[in-house]
Amino acid sequence: MPEYDILTLPNFRLQRGLTLPEARLAYKTYGSLNSAKSNAILYPTSYGAQHPDIDWLIGPDGILDPTRYFIIIPNMFGNGLSSSPSNLSEPFGGGRYPVFTHVDNVTAQRRLLTEVFGIEQLALAYGWSMGAQQALHWGALYPESVQRIAAVCSSARTSPHNLVFLEGLQGALTADPAWTGDRFTARPERGLRAFGRIYAGWALSQAFYRQHLYLELGYSSLEDFLIRDWEASFLRRDANNLLSMLETWKQSDISDNDRYGGDLNAALGAIQAKTLVMPASTDLYFTAEDSQAEARLIPQAQFRPIPSAWGHRAGNPSRSPVDQQFLKTAIAELLSA
Amino acid sequence: MPEYDILTLPNFRLQRGLTLPEARLAYKTYGSLNSAKSNAILYPTSYGAQHPDIDWLIGPDGILDPTRYFIIIPNMFGNGLSSSPSNLSEPFGGGRYPVFTHVDNVTAQRRLLTEVFGIEQLALAYGWSMGAQQALHWGALYPESVQRIAAVCSSARTSPHNLVFLEGLQGALTADPAWTGDRFTARPERGLRAFGRIYAGWALSQAFYRQHLYLELGYSSLEDFLIRDWEASFLRRDANNLLSMLETWKQSDISDNDRYGGDLNAALGAIQAKTLVMPASTDLYFTAEDSQAEARLIPQAQFRPIPSAWGHRAGNPSRSPVDQQFLKTAIAELLSA
Numbered sequence: 001m002p003e004y005d006i007l008t009l010p011n012f013r014l015q016r017g018l019t020l021p022e023a024r025l026a027y028k029t030y031g032s033l034n035s036a037k038s039n040a041i042l043y044p045t046s047y048g049a050q051h052p053d054i055d056w057l058i059g060p061d062g063i064l065d066p067t068r069y070f071i072i073i074p075n076m077f078g079n080g081l082s083s084s085p086s087n088l089s090e091p092f093g094g095g096r097y098p099v100f101t102h103v104d105n106v107t108a109q110r111r112l113l114t115e116v117f118g119i120e121q122l123a124l125a126y127g128w129s130m131g132a133q134q135a136l137h138w139g140a141l142y143p144e145s146v147q148r149i150a151a152v153c154s155s156a157r158t159s160p161h162n163l164v165f166l167e168g169l170q171g172a173l174t175a176d177p178a179w180t181g182d183r184f185t186a187r188p189e190r191g192l193r194a195f196g197r198i199y200a201g202w203a204l205s206q207a208f209y210r211q212h213l214y215l216e217l218g219y220s221s222l223e224d225f226l227i228r229d230w231e232a233s234f235l236r237r238d239a240n241n242l243l244s245m246l247e248t249w250k251q252s253d254i255s256d257n258d259r260y261g262g263d264l265n266a267a268l269g270a271i272q273a274k275t276l277v278m279p280a281s282t283d284l285y286f287t288a289e290d291s292q293a294e295a296r297l298i299p300q301a302q303f304r305p306i307p308s309a310w311g312h313r314a315g316n317p318s319r320s321p322v323d324q325q326f327l328k329t330a331i332a333e334l335l336s337a
Numbered sequence: 338m339p340e341y342d343i344l345t346l347p348n349f350r351l352q353r354g355l356t357l358p359e360a361r362l363a364y365k366t367y368g369s370l371n372s373a374k375s376n377a378i379l380y381p382t383s384y385g386a387q388h389p390d391i392d393w394l395i396g397p398d399g400i401l402d403p404t405r406y407f408i409i410i411p412n413m414f415g416n417g418l419s420s421s422p423s424n425l426s427e428p429f430g431g432g433r434y435p436v437f438t439h440v441d442n443v444t445a446q447r448r449l450l451t452e453v454f455g456i457e458q459l460a461l462a463y464g465w466s467m468g469a470q471q472a473l474h475w476g477a478l479y480p481e482s483v484q485r486i487a488a489v490c491s492s493a494r495t496s497p498h499n500l501v502f503l504e505g506l507q508g509a510l511t512a513d514p515a516w517t518g519d520r521f522t523a524r525p526e527r528g529l530r531a532f533g534r535i536y537a538g539w540a541l542s543q544a545f546y547r548q549h550l551y552l553e554l555g556y557s558s559l560e561d562f563l564i565r566d567w568e569a570s571f572l573r574r575d576a577n578n579l580l581s582m583l584e585t586w587k588q589s590d591i592s593d594n595d596r597y598g599g600d601l602n603a604a605l606g607a608i609q610a611k612t613l614v615m616p617a618s619t620d621l622y623f624t625a626e627d628s629q630a631e632a633r634l635i636p637q638a639q640f641r642p643i644p645s646a647w648g649h650r651a652g653n654p655s656r657s658p659v660d661q662q663f664l665k666t667a668i669a670e671l672l673s674a
Contacts, residue, residue, distance in 0.1 A: 160559055161546035164538040167563060171531030172509035179527075190516075194508030198535055201501040206624050209498035222497055226504060284621070287543050 004028040004051060004081070007112050015107075015257070018098040020088075025108045026081035027051070027074045030058050031066030033117060040117070041071045041124045042109065044134035046316070047245055048237055050081050054131070056318045063328045064126060072117075074109045076100075076130065078244035082108075085183075085240035095183020095240060100248050102137045103257050109134070110142060121145050124335060125273070128152040128315045129286070130245070133252045139271035139298075140254040148334050149275040152306075152327065153286045153315030156294050157253040157264055162285045165202050166250050169195055173239060184239045192239060196230035205282035205311035213309065217319055268297035275301040276334050278327070280314035304330055341365040341388060341418070344449050352444075352594070355435040357425075362445045363418035364388070364411045367395050368403030370454060377454070378408045378461045379446065381471035383653070384582055385574055387418050391468070393655045400665045401463065409454075411446045413437075413467065415581035419445075422520075422577035432520020432577060437585050439474045440594050446471070447479060458482050461672060462610070465489040465652045466623070467582070470589045476608035476635075477591040485671050486612040489643075489664065490623045490652030493631050494590040494601055499622045502539055503587050506532055510576060521576045529576060533567035542619035542648035550646065554656055605634035612638040613671050615664070617651035641667055 004026055012023030028051045033040060041064055045054060051073040057063045064071050075081040077100035085097040092098060113119040125135035125146050132154030139149050140156075155162065176191030178184045208214075214225035234242065254260070255267035275298050279291035288305045295303040308314035308323045317323035341363055349360030365388045370377060378401055382391060388410040394400045401408050412418040414437035422434040429435060450456040462472035462483050469491030476486050477493075492499065513528030515521045545551075551562035571579065591597070592604035612635050616628035625642045632640040645651035645660045654660035 159543070159547060160549065161538065161541075161543040163559065164534065164546060164563070168505070168509070168531065168535035168538050171527075171534040172505070172512055175509055175512040175525070175527040175531045177514035188512070190508075190512040194505065194512045194531075197501065197508040198505035201498065201505050202538075204498075206496070206498040206621075206626070209501060210496060210627065212497065222500065226501070284543075289543070290547065 007108075007116060009108060009111060012108065014098050015101045015103040016099045020083055020092070020098070023077075023108060024083045024087070025074060025112055027072055027112060028055070030055065030071040030073075031069055033070040033119070037117070037119050038121070038123060039069045040113070040119045040122050041069045041126055042113070042122050042135070042138065043071055043073050043126045044105065044109065044131040045073065045076045045079055046127070046129040046131045047249060048079070048234065048242060050075055050079055054128070054316070063324070063331050069123065072112070074105070074112060076105055076134070076245065076248070077108070078241050078248060080238055080241050084238070085244050086238040095180075097240065097244060099251070100244060101251050101256075102134050102248060102254075103141070105134050105248075106137045106141055109138075110145075121147060124148040124150060126150045126152075126331070127154065129154055129312065130249055130252070133249070136271070137254050139273045139275065140267040141257070141259065143270050143272040146273040148337070149271070149273040150278065150331055150334060151275065152278045153280050153283050153312050155252070155286050155290055156268055157255065158250060159287075159290050161287075163250060165285045166246055168198055170243065170246055172198055173242065178239070188239050189235070192234045192237070193231045195242070196232075196234045197226055199234070200226055200230040202284050203312045205284060205309055207282055207309035208311055211309060265297055268294060269299065271298045271300075273300065274334060274337055276330055277301050277303050278306055278315065278330060280306045280308050280311060282309055283312045283314070286312060344445075344453060346445060346448060349445065351435050352438045352440040353436045357420055357429070357435070360414075360445060361420045361424070362411060362449055364409055364449060365392070367392065367408040367410075368406055370407040370456070374454070374456050375458070375460060376406045377450070377456045377459050378406045378463055379450070379459050379472070379475070380408055380410050380463045381442065381446065381468040382410065382413045382416055383464070383466040383468045384586060385416070385571065385579060387412055387416055391465070391653070400661065400668050406460065409449070411442070411449060413442055413471070413582065413585070414445070415578050415585060417575055417578050421575070422581050423575040432517070434577065434581060436588070437581060438588050438593075439471050439585060439591075440478070442471050442585075443474045443478055446475075447482075458484060461485040461487060463487045463489075463668070464491065466491055466649065467586055467589070470586070473608070474591050476610045476612065477604040478594070478596065480607050480609040483610040485674070486608070486610040487615065487668055487671060488612065489615045490617050490620050490649050492589070492623055492627055493605055494592065495587060496624075496627050498624075500587060502622045503583055505535055507580065507583055509535055510579065515576070525576050526572070529571045529574070530568045532579070533569075533571045534563055536571070537563055537567040539621050540649045542621060542646055544619055544646035545648055548646060602634055605631060606636065608635045608637075610637065611671060611674055613667055614638050614640050615643055615652065615667060617643045617645050617648060619646055620649045620651070623649060
C-alpha cells in the first residue's frame with residue numbers, strides 16, 4: 001500500500017499558457033467518504049510543505065476529525081510530490097519549468113474530487129497560509145461547490161508588503177553560487193540557510209522572540225533555533241521547487257483569471273461559502289488588517305483573529321496548545337453551522 | 338578646505354581586545370561653538386550612512402538648527418570614512434578587521450569632543466537607529482556629559498527579533514559567490530541586491546506598502562522602488578563595511594561594558610539626561626513595545642512614539658513632511674526644557 005496516491009492528468013493546460021504532457025497530483029486521504037458524499041474536507045498544502053508536514057492537525061481529537069470527515073490533502077504543484085521542477089521530465093526538467101498558479105492547483109484538485117471520488121460539493125475547504133490561498137480560490141472559482149471555508153493566516157491576493165518579503169527570500173536564495181541565472185546546478189547551501197534565517201524573522205512575531213518562546217520549544221539558544229528549526233526546514237527542500245512555489249505565492253490573486261478579470265471585489269463577492277477569515281493578531285506578512293479588509297468583501301465571512309504571540313505560525317500551531325484550541329473551537333463551530 | 342575632518346587616535350584600544358595603530362574618526366561640524374561651549378549637539382551616523390546621508394536634518398528651518406547649535410556628526414567606525422574594513426591597512430586590511438562596538442564609537446567621540454573642542458557637556462545627543470544606539474551609550478557611559486538625548490527608532494540593547502532580522506541580512510550577503518568564508522574578494526552584486534530587498538521589507542511598514550506610498554515618492558512601480566531605492570542604497574557600499582557595521586549593531590548593548598557588567602536596568606537607570614524615546618508606531622524591528630520597556634527604566638525619559646505609516650523610516654523622514662514636523666516639534670520642546 002503506497003503512502004499516498006497520484007492522479008495523472010494528461011495534457012494538463014496551465015493558466016500561463018504551457019501544457020504539461022502528464023501532470024501529477026499527489027494526494028492523501030484520511031477517513032471515509034460517506035454515501036451522500038457530503039463529508040469531504042479539502043486541506044491543501046502550504047509553502048514548502050508536503051502532506052506529512054501538515055497532517056498533525058487531523059485526528060479524532062484534532063482540528064479535523066477523520067472519524068466524521070473524509071479529508072483530502074492535495075499536494076500543491078511545486079512541492080516535490082505533485083508536478084514540480086524536481087520531478088518534471090524534459091522539456092520541462094531542471095530549471096526550465098512552467099509557472100504554476102493557484103488556478104492550476106484548484107483546477108487539478110477539482111478534477112481529483114469529481115473524477116476520482118465523485119464529490120460535487122465540499123463540506124469545508126480548510127487551509128493555512130498558501131493552503132488557504134487555495135481554499136479561497138475554490139470559493140471564488142467554484143462558488144456552488146464549497147459550503148464552508150476556513151482561511152487561516154492568508155490572503156486572497158498577495159499584498160505588496162508580502163511581495164517584498166518574498167523578494168527578499170528569492171534574492172537571498174539566488175545570491176548563492178549554485179544559481180546560474182535560471183536554475184540551480186547544485187544544492188545552494190548558503191542560500192538555503194539564509195532563506196531559513198530570513199523566514200525566521202517574518203514567520204514568528206517580535207513578541208515571540210521578546211518572550212524567548214523558542215527556549216520553551218526545547219532549543220538551547222536563539223542560534224540553535226535558527227539552525228535546527230529554520231535552516232533545517234529549508235535545507236531538506238529542493239531549491240528549484242522552493243522558487244517555483246514562491247512564484248505561485250507572488251502571483252496569488254483570486255481575481256486574476258478569466259472569470260473575474262482582475263476585479264477583486266467581484267471575486268470575493270462571489271464566494272458563497274460560510275467563510276472564517278482567521279489571521280493571527282501578530283502575523284507580519286498576512287496581517288490582520290489585510291485579512292479584515294478582504295473579509296469585508298466576502299458576503300458570509302466572519303473575521304476571527306487568533307490572539308497569539310506566535311505570528312504566522314499561530315495558524316499552524318502544532319506546538320502551541322492554546323492556539324490549537326482556538327482553531328479547534330472555531331472550526332467546530334463552522335462545521336456545525 | 339576638506340569636506341570633512343579626521344581625528345587620528347594613535348594606539349586606540351578597542352573594547353574587544355585589539356588595538357588600532359591609528360584609529361581614524363571622520364567628522365563634520367555645522368554651525369559655531371559658543372564661548373561657553375554649551376551649545377554642542379552630537380549626531381552620530383546610522384547603519385550604512387555617512388554624514389552627507391543624514392545632514393538634511395540640519396538647517397535653519399530644520400530639526401537641528403546650526404544658527405543656534407554647534408552640531409557634530411561623527412562617522413561610525415565601519416562606515417567607510419572612519420576606520421573601516423575598506424580603509425584599514427595591514428595587518429587589519431581586507432577581511433581581517435576587528436569588531437567595533439559602540440563603546441569604541443563613543444570613546445573616540447568623547448576624545449574628539451574634549452581634545453579637539455574642549456566640550457565637556459553636550460546640550461543634546463541626537464540619533465536615529467544606530468545613531469541613537471550611540472546617543473544612548475553616551476547617556477549611560479558619560480551620564481554627567483549629556484544634558485539631553487533624543488533616541489529615535491532605536492534601542493539600548495538589540496532585541497532578539499531585531500537580531501534575527503540582521504541574521505537574514507548577513508546570510509543573504511554572505512550567500513554571494515564573492516564571499517570566501519571570512520571576507521569578500523569582489524563586489525557581491527547579487528548579495529547586495531538581496532540585502533536591499535530584505536531591508537525594504539523591514540524598514541518600512543505593511544501600511545506603507547498597502548497605501549502604495551512608494552508611488553508618491555516618484556517611483557513608477559514597486560519593482561522600481563526596490564531597485565532604485567533599496568538595491569541602489571547598498572550597491573554603492575563596501576560589503577565588508579556593511580558586515581562590520583552589522584556586527585556593531587548585533588552587539589549593541591549599553592550594559593555590555595565594565596561599568597555595568599550586563600545589568601541593563603543599571604545602565605538605563607544611570608542615564609541622567611532628559612531623554613526622548615521616539616519609536617515609530619509601525620517600526621518592525623525597533624518596535625514601540627521594546628522602546629517603551631526601555632523608556633520605563635530611564636529616570637527622565639519621555640516616551641513619544643511617532644504616529645506614521647513609514648515604519649523605521651518615520652525617524653529619518655527626509656521625504657515625509659508630517660513626520661519631519663512631528664520630530665521638529667518634539668526636539669524643539671526637548672531643547673527648550
